[in-house]
Amino acid sequence: MGIKNKQNKIIEYIQNKCHSRNIEILLYPGVSIPYPYPNGSMFVSGFFSPEEQLLAVAKKGKDSFETLMHEFCHFIQWEEQCKDWTNCSIEEYDAEMLIDLWMRYIIELNKKQLNKYIDLVRNVEMDCEKRVIKFAIDWDYPLDIGKYVQKANSYLYFYTVVKKCRKWSNKGCAPYTFNEIVSEMPTHFANDYNRMSDVLVSLYKKECLGE
Ligand SMILES: [Zn+2]
Numbered sequence: 001m002g003i004k005n006k007q008n009k010i011i012e013y014i015q016n017k018c019h020s021r022n023i024e025i026l027l028y029p030g031v032s033i034p035y036p037y038p039n040g041s042m043f044v045s046g047f048f049s050p051e052e053q054l055l056a057v058a059k060k061g062k063d064s065f066e067t068l069m070h071e072f073c074h075f076i077q078w079e080e081q082c083k084d085w086t087n088c089s090i091e092e093y094d095a096e097m098l099i100d101l102w103m104r105y106i107i108e109l110n111k112k113q114l115n116k117y118i119d120l121v122r123n124v125e126m127d128c129e130k131r132v133i134k135f136a137i138d139w140d141y142p143l144d145i146g147k148y149v150q151k152a153n154s155y156l157y158f159y160t161v162v163k164k165c166r167k168w169s170n171k172g173c174a175p176y177t178f179n180e181i182v183s184e185m186p187t188h189f190a191n192d193y194n195r196m197s198d199v200l201v202s203l204y205k206k207e208c209l210g211e
Contacts, residue, residue: 003142007065010139014072018055023048023075026056031172033058035100042100043171048074062177066132066148069141073131077124084127088120095120103166118159122193126156130189150185151176156193157185161204169208178207 001009018025032043033056046057046067055075057068077085088095095117101107102114109117129152136143154175162168175181181203205211 006139006141010141011068014055014068017072018075021075021079023050023053023055026054027059028056029060030058031060031062032174042168045174046071048072048078050078062174063151066143066151069132069135070128073128073135074124076131077128082127084124088124090117099162100168103162103168105166114163118163122156122159126152126189129156146187147182149187149189150182153185153190153193154178154181156190157196157200158204158208160194160196161201161208164201165205165209165211167209170210173208173210175204175208181207 015025032045033047035042035044035047036049036052044058045061045064046055048055048071055071057064057071061067074085090098098107098109099114099117099121102109129149132152133143133145133148135141136145136148158169158175169175181200184200184203
């Protein structure tokens with residue numbers, strides 16, 4: 001089976017699974033999508049929102065098929081109500097939303113809260129990435145796993161930069177789009193994403209934050 005056929009089969013499977021839970025799939029015609037929470041000022045490659053009943057992927061984004069598998073694995077986490085997913089709920093908020101509000105100086109978080117929320121988001125993302133790898137293997141999809149883990153790590157480390165700089169990446173400047181960053185990443189998941197060299201932090205600041 002060619003790669004296109006395989007992708008189409010996977011898309012069909014994802015659509016059926018999502019539709020069975022009343023989740024619509026949006027293939028957005030751009031390189032990035034405004035994230036709807038709280039008001040669309042943050043740009044992402046894709047998102048899954050059970051509240052909006054939407055799984056969205058920026059169709060023209062780099063590696064958009066991998067993004068689709070990633071967002072689908074968030075759907076699976078939600079469907080299973082796995083621990084890493086439910087842990088992100090902080091009363092009526094979720095950890096990612098609180099970080100977003102903090103980044104935009106709408107709320108303040110103390111060091112303990114910030115560390116906790118970043119860890120929660122990183123845990124749900126890491127669990128999701130491991131599910132993507134398993135999904136690709138189960139479907140016999142030709143994913144370059146070493147390269148995929150490097151790209152996943154570029155995101156997982158980015159949260160440490162977010163914590164330091166109180167900023168999200170500029171539009172179109174997601175960490176995984178920079179080879180200079182990705183090539184510095186380990187090909188296995190790390191134990192401690194808070195440990196980063198100053199050189200690496202500077203590279204993120206330059207590429208993703210434009211500093
Ligand atoms: Zn994710």
